[in-house]
Amino acid sequence: MTWLLILSGLVLLVVGGELLVRGAVSAARAIGISPLMIGLTLVGFGTSAPELVTSLIAAFQGAPGIAVGNVVGSNIANILLILGVTALIYPLAVAPPAFRRDGLALAGSTVACLGAVLWGFMDRWIGLLFVAVLVAYIAWAYRSERAAPDAEAEMHEHVAEDARAGPGGILGSVVLALVGIAATVGGARLLVGGAIELAQSAGISETVIGLTIVAVGTSLPELVACAVAALRRHADVALGNxxxxxxxxxxxILGITSSVHPIAIPVEIARLDIWVLIAATALVLLFLRTGWTLRRWEGAVFVLLYGAYAGYLVVDAGMA
Structure with missing residues (x-):
């Protein structure tokens, strides 16, 4: 029954996230929002909707290990597993101008996450600060790319173009987005409930469940988007995602969640997982900087590293 809850939740999250993105993108196109703004905001927020709803519900249900582990684990999976698998499908070349600013923002946000984890508690003011920085980043990116279109603007427009459109008309698009939101919320409730039950019955910490099953499950929309982009030879889109x-x-996600409901950071994340995220982020920046390409062998290294990390978590949890 527990696994049925988890699987049902994951399916609803994936379907809900897809419907939400399709509805939101179609509505935005219908009212004349530019592909650049769609790529910068709606697609990014839409594919992160499963993580956001899951972390919010976990925080309100008193499961900070799932709320924070979901974010840290998803980011680790995004780099090592998703980029690794995508590079195995097709090597990912990136134009230096398209990567520099977003790569700097990636490094900065990861260091901010490290600071929050080492602090041990995310209060409302920290969450609001995170959200404010994100809004400022999006506004800066939009203004700079609109004023001087370059490879970065082209990348974000490709992201919008690759997003599948929903039914014609604003009403149909809005309905589709609302259905996606409902499915995402329902899926998150089932997933969090099943994850808590699994942790209690198996004697495994909620943090480990959040870092593995929940994190990989909520990252599935990114995996699908990146695989499709690689098959279409849109490497910039896969990296951008x-x-x-x-x-x-x-x-x-951490910003909104903690501004709504302050979160205590589990100490086990500070011991290992945040450092794995720091290392993975540094490694992808290094690989992309050397030749501006993520090659197949580098993708294979990423997948092997993720397998080793996930295997360690499982073995360590079993020995605890």
């Missing part, structure tokens, strides 16, 4: 998702996860 992961980089944007990781920025949104820290500044947006």
């Amino acid at each position: 992961v980089i944007g998702s990781n920025i949104y996860n820290v500044l947006g």
